[in-house]
Amino acid sequence: MKKYNVAIVGATGAVGSEMLRCVLEFNFPYESIKLLASARSAGKTISQNGIDFVVEELTADSFEGIDVAFWSAGGSISEKYMDAAVKAGCVNIDNSSHFRMDPNVPLVVPEVNSEALRDHKGIIANPxxxxxxxxxxVNRIEEVFGIEKITVSTYQAVSGAGVAAMDELYAQSRDVLDGKEPIAKVLPSGGDKKHYPIAFNCIPQVDVFNLENGYSKEEMKMVNETKKIFGKDIKVNATCVRVPVLRGHSESIHIQTKKPLDMPLVFEVLANSTGVHLYDDLANQIYPMPTAFIGDEMVHVGRVRQDLFSDHGLNMWAVSDQLMKGAAYNSIDIGLKMIEMGIL
Ligand SMILES: NC(=O)c1ccc[n+]([C@@H]2O[C@H](COP(=O)([O-])OP(=O)(O)OC[C@H]3O[C@@H](n4cnc5c(N)ncnc54)[C@H](OP(=O)(O)O)[C@@H]3O)[C@@H](O)[C@H]2O)c1
Known part of the structure; x- marks a missing residue:
């Protein structure tokens, strides 16, 4: 089997450190692994699975001899260095939002639209x-019943805004318990004008607002990216909220289907969905919660029930470690899928 020279861009970050773990633990066939970050981290040693890696500074020359790079250093870094990486012949799987809506860049969740990977031109975007x-x-529900519209509310962990936001939740929690005023410097992410405490609070803002329509950038990502991934006009109505959870996003999802629902079939379909773990034991109060799945790559679905007023309406609760399935694992899974498809 071919082995690849791998680079991880943003390797010291919340997502990048999980990317390194995923490369090692999900057996991505590597020949070498180069960890890249800013000049601040150059020379720093990162230990993972008993192996020591020394971080190098990212420059335009970093990609010579690299076969595949996993990126998680933010949109401006992807914008600045991606061209050099593509010219060096490296295949790039990018976690930032920079290339996601570019029509020349596939936006991929492997179990939903892996065929889109065949059209890549050196860059693949992670949604x-x-x-x-x-x-x-919702992938298999779309296949079996067709989806007209999704109304979703998110309960997003602070790690979604990186290491600094995690540190902020810890520090603010200590301050509140010590009777001190919590200091807010990071959240809401993207909101530069004002910061609010997240400890013992909920913030109905993730990323900046579009003042013309009142939706946040995060909410509009859900609207636009869902359409691109499914290649269909699935309507999404989203409200994104930051909650004082360290790691793992949750979502309350209401689906309006095209065909009428058949609930036994819904449970069967969800129980057999790739990448999804169904929890179907309400009598024993079994349902997914974020603290149960830290470091895990699955999407956990529970509280599945029909809309009381419509046979085209389905409610469910979904939980996933967003640093894994929402970022690092999905990226490494894209790479593994490309190897399986013979296109890497
Ligand atoms: N957190 C999530 O749940 C999540 C989920 C999906 C996608 N993403 C996306 O993934 C990206 C990273 O997010 P994160 O949460 O991991 O952020 P983070 O914890 O703040 O990490 C940022 C990483 O980027 C590196 N970096 C910053 N400036 C750099 C520069 N000038 N040159 C090279 N490297 C630089 C940092 O290196 P230093 O340590 O040297 O500063 C660090 O390794 C973002 O685009 C984010 O939107 C995040």
């Missing part, structure tokens, strides 16, 4: 974390 988990959860 937004909230979008990946929702698309994975």
């Amino acid at each position: 937004n974390c909230t979008t990946i988990m929702m698309c994975s959860a």
Whole structure:
């Protein structure tokens, strides 16, 4: 089997460190692994699975001899260095939002639209974390019943805004418990004008607002990326909320189907969906919660029930570690899928 020279861009970050773990633990066939970050981290040693890696500074020359790069250093870094990586012949799987809506860049959740990978021109985009988990959860419902519209509310962990937001939740929680005023410097992410405490709070803002329509950028990512991934006009109505959870996003999803629902078939379909784990034991109060799945690559679905007022309406609750399925694992899974398809 071919082995690949791999680079991880943003390797010191919340997503990048999980990418390294995924490359090692999901047996991505590597020859070498190069960890790249800013000049601040150059020379730093990262230990994972008993192996020590030394971080290098990202430059335009970093991609010589690299076969595949997994990116998670933010949109401006992807924008600045991607051209050099593509010219060096490297295949790039990018976690930032920069290339997601580019018509020349496939936007992929492997169990939903892996065929789109065949059209890549050196860059593949990893969708937004909230979008990946929702698309994975509803994929088979779309296949069997057809989806007209999804109304979703998210409950997003602070790690979705990176390491700094995780540190902020810890520090603010300690301050509140010590009777001090919590200091907010990071969240809401994208909101530069004002910051609000997340400890013991909920913030109905993830990323900046589009003042013309009142939706946040995160909400519009769910609207636009879902359409691109399914290649269909599935309507999404989203409200994204940051909650004081360290890791793991949750979503309350209402689906309006084209065909009338058959609930035994719904449970059967969900129980057999790739990448989805169904929880169907309400009598024993069994349902997914974010703290149960840290480091896990699945989308966990529970509280599945029909709309009381419509046989075309389905409610479900989905939970996933967004650093894994929503980012690092989905990226490595794209690479593994490309190897399986013979296109890497
Ligand atoms: N967190 C999530 O749940 C999530 C989910 C899906 C997608 N994403 C996307 O993934 C990306 C990274 O998110 P994150 O949460 O991992 O952020 P993070 O924890 O803040 O990590 C950012 C990474 O980028 C590196 N970086 C920053 N400036 C750089 C520069 N000038 N040159 C090279 N490297 C630089 C940092 O290196 P230093 O340590 O050296 O500064 C660090 O490794 C973002 O585009 C984000 O939108 C995040």
